[in-house]
Amino acid sequence: MSVIYLVLPLAILLAGLFVAAFIWATRAGQYDDLDSPAVRMLNDDDDTDKDA
Amino acid sequence: MATDTPIKPPKPQADAPTANAQTACAHCGLPVPRGLIDPDKEHQFCCHGCEAVYAVIHQMGLDSYYRVKQRQGEQTQPAKTTGAGYTAFDHDAFTTRCCVDRPDGTRATSFYLEGVHCAACLWLVEKLPAVVPGVIESRLNMHKSLVRLTWDPEHVALSKIASALDSLGYPPHPARDTAADDIVKKENHAELVRIGVAGAAVGNAMILAICLYAGAFTGIQDEYRSLFRWVGMGIALLTLVWPGSVFFRGAWSAIRTRTPHMDLPIAIGLAAGGIAGTVNTVRGVGEVYFDSLTVLVFLLLVGRAIQRRQQRRAADAVEQLFRLTPVSARRVDGDTVIEVPIEALEQGDIVELIAGDSTPVDGEVVNGSSDVDQSLLTGESRPVAVTSGDPVHAGSLNLTSTLRVRVRATGERTRVGALMALVEESTRNKAPVAQAADRMAGWFVLTVIVLAVLTFTFWVWRDPSQAAGHTVALLIVACPCALGLATPLTLAVAIGRAARRGILIKGGAALEQMARHGSMLLDKTGTVTQGKTTLVHWFGDESIKPIAAAVEAYSTHRIAKAMVNAIGPHDPSYALSDVSQTHAGGISAKVNNQPIHIGSADYVSGRIKTIPQQVHQYVKQVLRDCHTPVLIAVDDEVKAVAGFGDAIRPDARQAIDELKDMGWHIGMVSGDHPQVVQRVAETLGITKDVTHGGVMPEQKVQLVRRYSEQSPVVMVGDGVNDAAALGAATVGIAVHGGAEASLAAADIYLSKPGLTPIIGLSRASRQVIAGIRRGLGVSLAYNAIGVSLAAVGIISPLIAAVLMPVSSLTVLALAVSNRAFLDNEVYP
DSSP states (O other): OOTHHHHHHHHHHHHHHHHHHHHHHHHTTTTSOSSHHHHHTTSOSOOSOSOO | OTTTSOOOOSOTTTTGGGSSSOOBOTTTOOBOOGGGOOTTSSSOOSSHHHHHHHHHHHHTTOTHHHHHHHHTTOOOOOOOOOOOOOGGGGSHHHHHHHOEEOTTSOEEEEEEETTOOSHHHHHHHHTHHHHSTTEEEEEEETTTTEEEEEEOTTTOOHHHHHHHHHHTTOOEEEOOOHHHHHHHHHHHHHHHHHHHHHHHHHHHHHHHHHHHHHHHHHOOOHHHHHHHHHHHHHHHHHHHHTTTHHHHHHHHHHHHHTOOOTHHHHHHHHHHHHHHHHHHHHHTOSOOOHHHHHHHHHHHHHHHHHHHHHHHHHHHHHHHHHTTSOOEEEEEETTEEEEEEGGGOOTTOEEEEOTTOBOOSEEEEEEOOEEEEOHHHHOOOSOEEEOTTOEEOTTOEEOSSOEEEEEEEOGGGSHHHHHHHHHHHHHHTSOOOOOHHHHHHHHHHHHHHHHHHHHHHHHHHHOHHHHHHHHHHHHHHTOOHHHHHHHHHHHHHHHHHHHHTTEEESOHHHHHHHTSOOEEEEOIIIIIEEEEEEEEEEEEOGGGHHHHHHHHTTOOSHHHHHHHHHHOSOOTTSOEEEEEEETTTEEEEEETTEEEEEEOHHHHHTTSSOOOHHHHHHHHHHHHTTOEEEEEEETTEEEEEEEEEEEEOTTHHHHHHHHHHTTOEEEEEOSSOHHHHHHHHHHHTOOGGGEEOSOOHHHHHHHHHHHHTTSOEEEEEOSHHHHHHHHHSSEEEEOTTOOHHHHHHOSEEEOSSSSHHHHHHHHHHHHHHHHHHHHHHHHHHHHHHHHHHHHHTOOOHHHHHHHHHHHHHHHHHHHHTOOTTTOTTTOO
């Protein structure tokens, strides 16, 4: 019995998990808007204007 | 974040008034006109809009906006506010139609915002909860300019939130048709999931294939070879039945409707590969094709997704334009005027229309008199004078003064509503056109099947044990991977570039159809002409133009406004006195004590002694062009004759000539008076037999259908009255400034004025077709060579595995290197 019989199903299971995660992310709308989050993360959460 | 970089407070304007360099607007950063610089103020602004928005942002304590903006080096644009009250948004009719009540007592809705252009805009819009108490969340989708708002209706009215957005420079418009958006979203999700699954399958199938290829060279135990083949089969079959099912479904509907489609040869190849691979795996001998199959499915899905994405972007851009149309009206309730949604209007209500308003309903004028522009509705270029008792129609534009209108019909029962039904009907009845690749697919399937039968017959005669193997190999090698990629990629590249040129193309088929030259029918008003009254002729003394403008500035008549627009703002040094005017006649005044009379021939001849023969000549000349003559008399002497009318666009003549040279048959279809249409057509060199004036919208559709019996018809128009014809034509092109209905019905929208873009469009469509043909040719050549080499046994599985992606890469390179929409001389 070679180790491949253990590793191959494991590898496929792992791949399946990632596919499932991708499908969940898609259906949750994470790929709906690819422009705004890229910009949103540049903005400070802090409202106060420290420089002024 | 505020501490990591030393950012200066954004006050480049503090010392600006004394500096020689151009002063920058404190809000948008554009240069401030010299006349607006006020040395006493700390901040300078390029316009009132920016000044108001700056004050609001400052008041709300949101000065960080300028820091965000400066840090990100954003492009600038002057602010735009409307100052509207948005009280219609608080009306029950609006709440039930556009808002969603949440179980926790909050309410949600979406708005399209004007003026969203940069990262700082996102920051500002999403700060709304901090500045308007009661707003719970504000999320902006920059690509769509769509903001999703959640608020507590107990604490704040929607009209307050809308006014806040407006005062920040983002006038909001209610988002409609969210159900349609949901469907699109679901489709996008399904497409992305298919690509993701196919991509994962490709990766795993490749690893297994590498093991098998390595084993073929260095030796492998049968036990492991069999294991890898079985697992590979599982992955490939999963790919075929899940993401790959779209091709089988497409092929099946192609068979059922007997229309050739690219999915058919693809499905044949996939099925042959899948079945042969499965059989060989079970038998334990022969080739398996699982890696190629999964790659094929993946690449084809990606190619299609790219094309769809580009088309979707163009369609979104068009949609955003027509979502900006007003949805509220001012209803007169006794002594007060309140803003209500159009849905809340009922028959017998009275609505008020101020100058510049578009009419929301069909009705009858009860009070006031004005000029109404119906050109979008009827194609008529001359505004119609209306007064009490006259009918007005939804979609027409009130030009000069306030009107009160009694509502006779709203929504679908208006004339525009009836036209929209016609548009739907004509679009639905449009015959689907086969795209070039699909037409070719028909031939492709035929050739492949004939070759397969020949190969099979030959090998049955020669060596029956080899027959099945060689036939399957041929079917797989012939599978049009590159063929299936060539079309969507070339189209996607072209549509993307066109969008950057201001040409929005909603579907690839329209672009392909443009390459087949046939008839092109042009609407007149607003398409080849400007669609508004302008100064067209000026006979006589040029030097009195400023005086004429100074006098006309006192009048609100449309011709007076056109004169002022054409000549420019008048010099304040003219001292005017004794101004008097008659409605639809003319205006008289004294300028520096010289008597001036401007008006119709009757008006002026009644006020001065004689009119020379030459002037009558000029008047005749103006009338021959179907324009309105205006006489300008100074000191009892007619100094000049001006002609006003709907001027032909400056580029129209040249564009039409060039289109003719390219092989188009140009015709003209207009709802305007036949005499006017005939005159314009003559000027543009369009012959009488293809000029149709006084055409009703229904007749336009019939004309388009009659022309399309002979050749493809491209219809170019802008109005509601053209919309049905745009929908019925092979390709409908809506031009700059078109009505909502025409944007919705057209396949292509030109977002820049003039007809010149059509030349580029026509030229580029040919380049696109040539590019697609080249791609198809290359992939066919690959297939032909592959098929013949495989047949004689020269190609080993490894070489085939290398050749396949190379052919796809070649096609990809060809698609990207296509020159369509790149030539600069066509697009200045």
